[in-house]
Amino acid sequence: MSKPTASLDQAQFRRFDESRHNDWVIIDRHFHHYQADACRRVLVHLERLRGDHHGYPVDRYEHSLQTATRAMRADADEETVVCALLHDIGDDLAPANHAEIAAAILEPFVDPLNAWMIRHHELFQGYHYRQFYGQDRHARDAWCDHPAYQRTVRFCDEWDQTSFDPDYDTLPLATFIPMVERVLSRAPFGGLPSVEDTCPAPSNSEESRV
Ligand SMILES: [Fe+2]
Secondary structure (H helix, E strand, O other): OOOOOOOOOOOOOOOHHHOOHHHHHHHHHHHHHHHHOHHHHHHHHHHOOOOOOOOOOOOHHHHHHHHHHHHHHOOOOHHHHHHHHHOOOOOOOOHHHHHHHHHHHHOOOOOHHHHHHHHOHHHHHHHHOHHHHOOOOOHHHHHOOOOOHHHHHHHHHHHHOOOOOOOOOOOOHHHHHHHHHHHHOOOHHHOOOOHHHHOOOOOOHHHHOO
16 A cells, blocks of 8 residues: 655655755744644643642642732733743643743743743742752842842742632633733744745745755
């Protein structure tokens, strides 16, 4: 039986050094559709934090919503509220360095200082518990001259470390969905290059090999 022919909606190469301009036009088109759906996939993943409390008074889902609720009630801007909602989203995949995952998800869409805040929030949050592990709770002060230091201290001290209260009046996810949609539908990194816009199709298809 012969192999099925690849769809016209798929690149035709078997390895990158066989690829042609039109292959990358197809891939680029798929990428933009896929990127546009990122918000839905991120929120599906956030739901995975439901249920497992890891010994904490609330599960990570409640903690995430509660952190975002506190940020919103403190009149934080929308981007910061979204950062608060998603800051622990990597907890089920990489508990030991979950901040890296949240920062990587948010980095293309937010202010670099907010991405830094999320990337470093574990260390800053440690001010409230590192002493119980025999570690220096003031370790975050090594960053005291960093332009994101104060916002990261505020994020952890006022919203993150306080959000383990089972009795808190936490807002539902629906409150935050439009905010997540607006932030994650921004052009990543301010705009990625488009194959069709930046590199017109060559007239001779043989010349289009890369
Ligand atoms: Fe947290």
